[in-house]
Amino acid sequence: MTDGDTGAPDRPLDRLDPGERGVIARLNGDPQITRRLMELGLVPGTPVELVRRAPLGDPIELAVRGVHLSLRRSEASHIHVAAG
């Protein structure tokens, strides 16, 4: 993937703090789900922001390519981001 060779430490997207930004490094997990998340714009190399968590802590709201998406934490944990 785009960041694979830099060795930059990446962490699961759901661990970001509200308001924190990063760049998508890689996605793992089920290929079909990965494909759909990428189709929604979560492609490696894309800047992403964790906007907020829902009042009960789950799901989370992301801003990516100008679009706001809501994702459950279990799914967001398969998306890894590097510091942007």
Next chain:
Amino acid sequence: MSRPAEHDGTPALALAGGPAAHPPGGAIRRIAILGNPNAGKSTLFNALTGLRQKVGNYPGVTVEKKTGTCELPSGARVEVLDLPGSYSLQPVSPDEMIVRDVLLGLQRDTPPPDLIVFVVDATHLERHLYLALQVIELGRPFVLALNMIDAARAGGIRIDERALERRLGVPVVAISATRGEGIGRLRRIMERDVEPSTVHFRRWPPHLERVIARLEARLPRHALVPERARHDLALALLLDDGEDDALARHASPEVLDDARILSRGLDRRTPGWRSDDVEGRYETIGTLLHSAVETPSEHRDRVSERIDRVLTHRIWGPVLFVLLMGAVFQSVFAWAQPAMDLIDAGVGRVGNGLEALLPAGALRSLLVDGVIAGVGTTLTFVPQIAILFFFLSVLEDSGYMARAAFIMDRLMGRVGLSGRAFIPLLSSFACAIPGIMATRTIDSRRDRLTTIMVAPFMSCSARLPVYALLIGAFIPNRWVGFVTLPGIVLFSMYGVGLLAAIVVAWVLKRSVLKGGKPLYVMELPPYRMPSWRSVLITVRERCLLFVGKAGTVILAISVVLWFLASYPRGGAEVHALETRAAAERVAGHPALARDLDRQVAGAALEHSFAGQVGRVLEPAIAPLGFDWRIGIGLVTSFAAREVMVSTMATVFNLGNGDTDVLPLRQHLRDALDPRTGRHAYNALTGISLMVFFVLACQCMSTVAVVRRETDSWRWPLFMLVMMNAIAWLASFAVFQGGRLMGYGP
């Protein structure tokens, strides 16, 4: 004997429709509207077709098919198809599968469109162009409609339409569907013969391209599939892991085998190939936007962000949500009442009018007690449906519905439902009919079916008269601390229903409705002012659909129930009573005659099929504490739960026109068991019967609406059996348990 070879003309893919890809001169052109959810597709569809719309279902699935006609500037008419909102041609939901099948020519009842009007939100071009590119690649005539152009301009986004046209090879029109801007130009383009784009923007890795080309070569040629779409068919076959029924149905086993072998090879050599084309497309979009669109460096929707800071706030979010839901629930529950009373009175007047016009007899009885009663039942639901769908479409179109789901998702997720199930379930406390109709906002088919199956457990307003009767008759009005005993019992009944819904949803999601890859990704669209025209069109469409589709089933069942309660007529006892009543009337004793009339009605009902069913049922319901008289009520209340009250009144020889339930309560308390000579019912019977009413599926309208919403008899029948079994078991446990503790009658 001989294996079908590919060159002998046997198509490896069976395709829909006739041989011609374009209608012969003079035939009506078919235009499909397509786009991402929240692109404003439906608003454009409404702007083009107005009230000339038709709603049906694609065969065999619960996906709604909306078509309409649109008149073009020349006066020619075209058929417009509103395809479900999709994110990709690689489907993850039944809706998206329909879109893919229609565009690839795999959908039998819907031939591919002659022109695709693709709607994108001009303020979110980057994401919306993804599906647009996929569809342009299919090589069908295509127009790009840049919707919400007013919002884009206001946000400082400058789009060079001509540059987009050149780069994409398709006509581009800037429109605002809500304001009607640019619709005239779009209509003029819809009239032209649009050539498919010849631009190639696929940028896939060569290894993938080679494999696709190999599979493509094995696919047969077909008039309905443009040359370029064969490429996508090949990719779809490669990506499919055997779950895609439509592909499996249409492709020959040999081609499916080839696809499986090829995709396994790719898995080994180049893991990650399954999303290579996605990255390629976003790269293309990046260069495209770079040359044709100027976006302010920090483009954000400040208004939406500010609203969200309050509406999804950790504390204010849930508080405002509860207040808003309270208002919606209150209006469905209470505001509909005057309109329902009005309809009731109107239907009653029509019935009385007919009674005066027609001679007494079977025909009059059929019309008044069967047909008009059935029509009346159907119509009384309309105010609730109209009010609920008014709020639902305002909430949906304004963008709040997605936030409500965002707030509720965690809570609903605990029982395996999505956040979007909350509003349908809440509305079901007023009435399950609009609640079940409201489940359409749930994307996942399994979640939607689970929600439909548990919605009728919510205690609806039709159960209240039954609770009121039984509580009034059997529960002493005593204070327990700071609440009354009747209050506690009534509250418990709501609790029992809620508990049943949670348990059943939990079980269904782990058994019958298990499976599928759950992906709860949802867009939180920017807040927008709803288009009132669209809101009203939705309300009208939902009401008409209910009356037309569910109404017919309700009418049929109410005629059957009328027949059961009216035939066979007479019997010696009824005849003797009738003669006596006539004699008393002649002798000038109207009060006595009226009393005898009531006895006639009671005896006739006892004698009827319904009465016989009640007696046949008795052994089955005796363990619940019910006798044949209650059995009759269980049969007739299938028309509507509150009918239980009037049936009991008839059974106990009280005219069912009496609105006063006090004498009925007394009769229930005094009723004797002829075999034991003791009281037939007591508090335990009352509670057992109430529990039965909470849990049993005793509502033909619910069955009818589930039949309409799932487009099959399987789910309504499953619901009927499941709910009644649960009701029986629960009442059995209550009554027998109570008896063991010495509370039996």
